[in-house]
Amino acid sequence: MRVLVTGAAGFIGYHTAEALLARGDEVIGLDNLNPYYDVTLKQARVARLSRHPRFALVRADLQDRAAVERVFADQPPQRVVHLAAQAGVRYSMDNPHAYVDSNLVGFLHILEGCRNGGVEHLVFASTSSVYGVNAKMPFSVSDSVDHPISLYAATKKANELMAHTYAYLYRLPVTGLRFFTVYGPWGRPDMALFKFTKAILAGEPIEIYNNGHHARDFTYVDDIVEGIVRTLDRVSAPDPAWSAMAPDPATSSAPYRIYNIGNSSSVELMHLVAVVEKELGRSARKTFLPMQKGDVATTFADVEALMRDTGFRPDTPIEVGVARFVAWYREFYGV
Secondary structure, eight states: OEEEEETTTSHHHHHHHHHHHHTTOEEEEEEOOOTTSOHHHHHHHHHHHTTSTTEEEEEOOTTOHHHHHHHHHHSOOSEEEEOOOOOOTTHHHHOHHHHIIIIIIHHHHHHHHHHHHTOSEEEEEEEGGGGTTOOSSSBOTTSOOOOOSSHHHHHHHHHHHHHHHHHHHHOOOEEEEEEOSEESTTOOTTSHHHHHHHHHHHTOOEEEGGGGTOEEOOEEHHHHHHHHHHHHHSOOOOOTTOOTTSOOTTOOSSSEEEEEEOOSOOEEHHHHHHHHHHHHTSOOOEEEOOOOTTOOSBOOBOOHHHHHHHSOOOOOOHHHHHHHHHHHHHHHHTO
16 A cells, blocks of 8 residues: 655654565655754665655655645555654753644644545554653553653644544544654664764763663664554554543544553663673763753553554563664664
């Protein structure tokens, strides 16, 4: 089938497009290749995708309504995987307007394109950041997420609400996926694993926030992609058990679903550092810093709903995933 993948030049978008192409789908990629991080890395991803005859890239901004409308009109997709967004918790402190433009206005344009284009299923990226100050572990999709602590998280929570509205009003099947700290080859330079690897190889100190007391549910990118593809193929439908008297935030009387995609294990940040040091054969010089605004101390995913509905549970050990990332990094950068 023809699938529109937004953010196709991005980390997760690239891997998702690769997986869809590998199984025989046609992929239309939408990306603006913005300079939030190294554009040459994004261009390298696109170059690899462009080797496939069933891939085409449309370079456009999500907030450009006319451009998005042309994509849906000229190359109507059957299904949509919406991964494009302005990412990053700390960056949202300095550039809040970028998050409104991309994550709110841009998402509205995607929703409208899906509604008017008769798209069969929209799968969109949310984030574990929506859990905000929640302290009950593991984080469950049935929990309330009304207390975000970053604008990035707030825009992603807003995406879930916007998607539900379209599912309810227009019966557009939608599925939101809350990703938990994704890592792996072709990863983002602003993420911890990439920054640690780069700094250690350069003999520079690494910055460790919250004095090393962070813990994250690190999830390998192949597991994320498997979850995306499985949910894309399982078109959401109304939940017959849903009750307006005791509403479950993860389901609805509309064709709407929310899932966590995480490794179901919370890894201490200092353990990640130790794994990276082992793979590189070098010790890191460490600079310990306090907790940053907008950060949460721990993330830990409950993926029972994902397992129940798709039969899939992410399970790549951090040691395996880090080894694969380091091997890619050394090859790509020649270090």
